[in-house]
Amino acid sequence: MKKFEGKTVLITGGTSGIGFATAQRFVAEGAMVFITGRRLSELNLGAEQPGENAAGVQGDIGRLPDLDRLFETIREKAGELDILFANAGLGEFASLGQVTEAHFEKVFGVNIK
């Protein structure tokens, strides 16, 4: 039996980089993997390459309506979630006088919500 057989995994930001590589490893270990990202074209590629046990859900991880839709999709297709890899993130630095509300919203939206 594979290590993650029967487990459902969500990887935020799974369309490229570390998230995509992790999705491939979880699928190889038997998990059902959901990946998210904003770019639909990359998502299609992502859902195709890790294997048939992967599904892509387009969305921005910093937007609550997208998060609701994401978890609704997982609930419908898999019932429950066993593992979350909160991989999508960013670091953008600005000095105090240059920080805008848009900058704050972007950084906290992606990293915290």
Ligand SMILES: NC(=O)c1ccc[n+]([C@@H]2O[C@H](COP(=O)([O-])OP(=O)(O)OC[C@H]3O[C@@H](n4cnc5c(N)ncnc54)[C@H](OP(=O)(O)O)[C@@H]3O)[C@@H](O)[C@H]2O)c1
């Ligand atoms: N690589 C490094 O050396 C390094 C070092 C320290 C920390 N990290 C952290 O490790 C994580 C992965 O790094 P990486 O190098 O693999 O990054 P990457 O190749 O740039 O991939 C980032 C992933 O996150 C997704 N993403 C970004 N913003 C998103 C949003 N608002 N909503 C949904 N998905 C979003 C991107 O998909 P879309 O563009 O399609 O949305 C992409 O799939 C990041 O959190 C990064 O900050 C990386």
